[in-house]
Amino acid sequence: MKFTLSWLKEHLDAEASLDTISETLTRIGLEVEGIEDKAQSLQAYVVAHVLTAEQHPNADRLRVCTVDAGDGQPLQVVCGAPNARAGMKTVFAPPGTYVPGKDITLSVGNIRGVESRGMLCSGAELGLGDDHDGILDLPADAPTGQPYATYAKLDDPVIEINLTPNRADCTSIHGIARDLAATGLGSLKHAPQPPIRGTGPCPVPVTLAFEELDRGLCPYFTLRLVRGVKNGPSPDWMQTRLRAIGLRPINALVDITNYLTFDRGRPLHVFDAAKVAGGLTVRRARDGEDLKALDGKSYTLTSDTVVIADDRGPESIAGIIGGEASGCDAGTTDVLIESALWDPMNIAQSGRRLGIITDARYRFERGVDPAFTLPGLDLATRLVLEICGGTASEATIAGEPPETERIIHFPWTETRRLAGIELSRAEMRVTLEALGFHVAGTGDRVKVLTPSWRADVEGKADLVEEIIRIAGLDRIEPKPLPRIESVVGKPVLTVIQKRTRLAKRALASRGLVEAVTWSFIPHDDAVLFGGGSADLTLANPIAADLSDMRPSLVPGLLRAAQRNADRGSADVALFEVGQCFASDQPEGQSIRATAIRRGTAGHAGGGRHWDGTAGAVDAFTAKADAMALVAAFGIPTGGLQVVAGGPDWLHPGRSGTLQFGPKNPVGYFGEIHPRVMKALDLKGQIVAFEITLDAVPLPKYRPTKVKPALALSDFQPISRDFAFVVGRDVAAGDVVKAAHGAERKLISGIDVFDLYEGVGIPEGAKSVAIAVRLQPVERTLTDVEIEAITAKIVAEVTRKTGATLRS
């Protein structure tokens, strides 16, 4: 919403400076977005008289001028404009002036050997339009020495406020003035507007053709004919104001409607009566009806849009834009002025659907003051009569204005209750009344009647807002929020929240870099990772490749790795902890922790290294990351199993599943499947793991934090090595498990220390060497006992895995 200072002062009797007004506007919730004050920015530019203009001695295209800038001291200025000539009036800027159009600050110059003390300016140099043809050529009567901004009437500061959608009343300059007046900064000017007494009835009948349920689309419609108008240009003062706020003057009738749209927040429409056939019908458009609108574009309408039609068809899209066919131009002699009320929601939807943004739509969709419908028509009529002459008819009135005022029972204590500030009743009452509320009663609880223009005020809280925004929120002193006993000392985070945080720190500590990637990924990527279902597809993605809610964090990280590789960072180690989607239900959302490593980016670090340790990452790199993460959660991992194989996106022979029992998989690790690599156009070796944090068992509640008793043995542990030859497909884990099962009490640990296939081992078999640690508990073991245990281990491993002891 834009307006000028002088226009505001038309409604507000105030001495306040521009700064004070601007600060006050922001303070009461009408946030000033910008102020354009040309009197300030063009202060140094003055009207000047060119006394002489001679050819520059050293340059064909330059002229040496002497200029009178108002102080009677002729100044020498070199000018390159083709239109510079002796006797002309133009605009001069002295050295030290900032030139907005060129983004330079002038200094005393020496141009080809001739001194130049300033500049003669074009409109473009002043930042006004883009005429580069030459310097401004002002009429001969332009007063030499007068600031150009004053002379050109550019000295009215333009204020732009960022209006929140609830404040329909401040889409009008009058409304803004009312708010300012309520702060005590000035007083609101009320010029009484006697109703127009028309001559004879309006000859154009109006029909509101709606079904009962649709009446709200146009509850109230008023129309008046003014005959014998002369539709020339509007007066200078009106044109200057419209131009200042960025509107293009068209002709008097159109300008009057635009003027009142801003002045009073009352959009109007004018039809050229000669171009209207028969009566006007307000109705839903018929599907497929066309209208060529005043913006020059044609719109095809549907029945969701309301139109004003004559016998030929739609002449105007209600509340949004008029039609070209019935528009007013210089030839208009009889004009129909329309002032109506429209359903805000319907206007908003129609405007959005048709993609039309107009000042009328802006106001109607927020809700205009219904009580000002007929006064608005009268005010417009008065301006038409004043500016264009003619004879006004009586008004045609269809429907009636809806009641929008409401009574709010308001206890004065509500302000203290909600805002924590003690204000006097007198101050609160004065504020409400200044804003147009009517306050009835004198006790602790009053009845407040809302004004017709404040449909946004619905209850007590709204009244508190009105009171404190005018009082100033800065008057509310901060008060500490008292502690609640029950919250102190309890953990603030849930288990999943703690795990999320812990996962990030744990993975970063392993040299992984945290990425945050989009929650939506390309459809094909989603399908590759088990997603892409219809319920997780966006109806309106922002880009074609951000279309599906991600089923996994892996595809986003893979894409990120490839982007990094394309930029020269080939070996990256990335992780993300974030949400994944299995359905559109809340329980379909899970938090996962995922890491990928590419190329040589293992735990020790990526890239070539002089010690020769930089091998390519493999499934075990990913397994180590996954195991480290589970370990970080601090839950017992005795039940954690690792089984071969994983989801489709992992290499079937080089992947594993982590599970707490077959029914509770918590994640996967391994090499990315070659087919996925190909589909995503990825190169190199990439491994990944993904763990669903929600699936990891919760820690068991224990009534005590005491750790289990520690039993340390005083006896020396002993270690025995075994090398078993087993079939190639036998899992090392099974060998270890079998050995462990042979002697549960004394075995304290088993390490796999060698794997071998090749010479000395039969085809299709492998050697698995394990070191078994025995920890005596009661006494040192005798050789015989150790022999017995060794035999048991061999027997058990042989029985479970078909192994033979390697000789």
Add this chain to the structure above:
Amino acid sequence: MSDLDTLEGDLLRQVSETSDEASLDAVRVAALGKKGSVSELLKTLGAMTPEARKERGPLINGLRDRVQGAIGTRREALAEAALTARLSAERIDVTLPVRDAPEARGRIHPISQVLDEITAIFADMGFAVAEGPDIETDDYNFTALNFPPGHPAREMHDTFFLAPDRNGQRKVLRTHTSPVQIRTMRSQEPPIRVICPGRTYRHDSDQTHTPMFHQVEGLVIDKAANIANLKWVLEEFCRTFFEVDAVKMRFRPSFFPFTEPSAEVDIQCSRKGGEIRFGEGTDWLEILGCGMVHPNVLRNCGLDPDSVQGFAFGMGIDRIAMLKYGMPDLRPFFEADVRWLEHYGFRPLDIPSLVAGLTA
């Protein structure tokens, strides 16, 4: 010169001429070994008369002791020389690089770090953390929050919709984390103090807007929480978060459908030389929106606006991260460029706390 003197002179010379452990040992064996020259002399003592033994004994034993001593001394000297030689050979180039520690290579994303900072501050004020789903119903995202269907205020949020389901209902990607407030109020009795951080989505993209971003909202519901308390909470937060002794804040009346009264909050800052500083300067920078929870929202959650009340506030996590740490552009937050992450990310053990300070 006696034969013993000759032998001694001979042996001591041999000892001194040895060059390593092995040759020294050869000399030792030749002298003191079972059949060594000195051992043979010692053996002759047994066959001597007591007088002769008394005379020769000390001489031979003395010879043996001196030879033994010389060998010992020589052994130490040789060991010392051997160590010196070994040490001079065992040389590494200490300027060769070692790999950076994993803890030095890893990074925490600024969003995670800032969220941890925010959590630390609000936890100290007694707030818990509440979360909710990213895919929301229209009711939770809009209607319950006092955005009536078709209301123009919905246009303030450029919403992502999912495909309509069988009943024609369209789920949305939440446009703010406010639905979590509804979920909290519907599931929990006051008093309530929560912050609700999370991902949010709007159909918007430019230098300061991405279609996905992060918000944190706060909600306090009890019997007395008012704007004065709200101002205190936000001032405490800003002061602590920006790590300055005082920060000047400006509360401007504003509009949000779910709060009444509503305000936007600006903080004072200076932008000298392209560097932003808080707690000084003359510029104002908008950082959050807030207000008293709208009576309709309370009613929508089954609460009576005349007996309970409270406030809510919300801000962009990415945005305040940019303000505090100076990232000029929002978009790279989600591009996973390791150069950006290494520069703007945080070391894994830099865990923000009020005890140790938010930043190192």
